[in-house]
Amino acid sequence: MFKKILLLLTLITLIGCNATKPVIVTKKAPIKPKSEVVRTIKKPAASSSTTARPTVAKPVKKEQGNRETEVIVSTSKTVVTNDVIVSYISKFKEIAIGNMKNYGIPASIILAQGILESGAGRGDLAISANNHFGIKCHVGWTGESVKHDDDSDQECFRKYDNPSESFKDHALFLTGRSRYAKLFEFSKGDYKAWAKGLRAAGYATDPKYPDKLISYIERYNLHQYDNQVLDVNYVSSEKQMVEELTIESRNTINHDLLSYVVQKGDTLYSISKKFDLKVDDLKQKNNLSDNTLSIGQRLVVK
Structure with a gap:
């Protein structure tokens, strides 16, 4: 019996000793938080990398993109924005349309040449001399002039009192010189042919x-x-050419007509003879101050 009791006490003691061992494990557990503290130190580095992104200069590009700029080089080098060109067109389109009606030069060509030659009105010659088409003095010019570097140093360029005079002189310049006569054989709606013809x-x-x-x-x-003057939405060059030839054929000399369209080689004297008029009467009927005529100009003859 005594042996049994002793054995039982021994087992109880062993069990009690084993139950105390987990207490040693719990003492080691606080070591783990030390590694977590190291991770928290790295967090500021991650936040600093994200704050660098707003330095990208995208807003600057947007501001620059609001206006397109271009350099126009003719008799001077001029930097303009697209809204300057749009403003130039708006200002002079009516003059261009009028010159197309009176002289037969496409309004599109007049405006495009004005933009290019004058730097959309901002070039040196346009500002100093109201010269929007880069027309030089040439033989016979008796008006005012200015000196300006172009193909050669200090060349003579025409000077006008206002831009409208420059537009009119441009029309007279093209209609009054034989080397540009072939231009008027092109369709008035064929601006590409006119552009190439001017260069040629x-x-x-x-x-x-x-x-x-x-x-x-x-x-x-x-x-x-051009279409506004021609009263068309769009027609091909071939169709338009046929239509214009038809119109021209109707403008043959007829004493019963009330008006006459000036043809190549016409003068006030020759027209007055055809219609039994005096030159002075013909000028008076058409409010002409001089003897200048242009191809396509319509004159009252009755």
């Missing part, structure tokens, strides 16, 4: 001159003013 006739020496004119016409939809 020697208006400019720049081989890219036609491409520049065509670019302005198409970018700013300048041919809409």
Whole structure:
């Protein structure tokens, strides 16, 4: 019996000793938080990398993109924005339309040349001399002039009192010189032929001159003013050519007509003889101050 009791006490003691061992494990547990503290130190580095992103200069690009700029090089180098060109078109489109009606030069060509030659009105010659088409003095010019560097140093350029005089002189310049006569054989709606024809006739020496004119016409939809004068939405060059030839054939001399369209080679004297009029009477009927005529100009003869 005594042996049994002793054995029982021994087992109880062993069990009690084993139950105290987990207390040693719990003492080691606080070591783990030390590694977690190391991780928290790295967090500020991650936050600093994200704050660098707003330094990208995207807003600057947007501000620059609001206005497109381009350099126009003719008799001077001029930097303009697209809204300057749009303003120029708005200001002079009515003059261009009027010149197309009176002289037969496409309004799109007039405006494109004005933009290119004058730097959209901001070029040196346009500001100092109201010269919007880069027309030099040439033989016979008796008006005012200015000196300006171009192909050579200090060349003579025409000076006008206002831009409208420059637009009119441009029309007279093209209609009054034989080397530009072939231009008036082209359809008035064929601005590409006119652009290439101007270069071929020697208006400019720049081989890219036609491409520049065509670019302005198409970018700013300048041919809409040609269509406005021609009273069409759009017709092909071939169809338009036929229509114009038909119209021209109807303008043959007839004493019963009330008006006459000036043809190549006409003068006030020759027209007055055809219609049994005096030159002075013909000038009076048409409010003409001089003897200048242009191809396509319509005159009252009755």
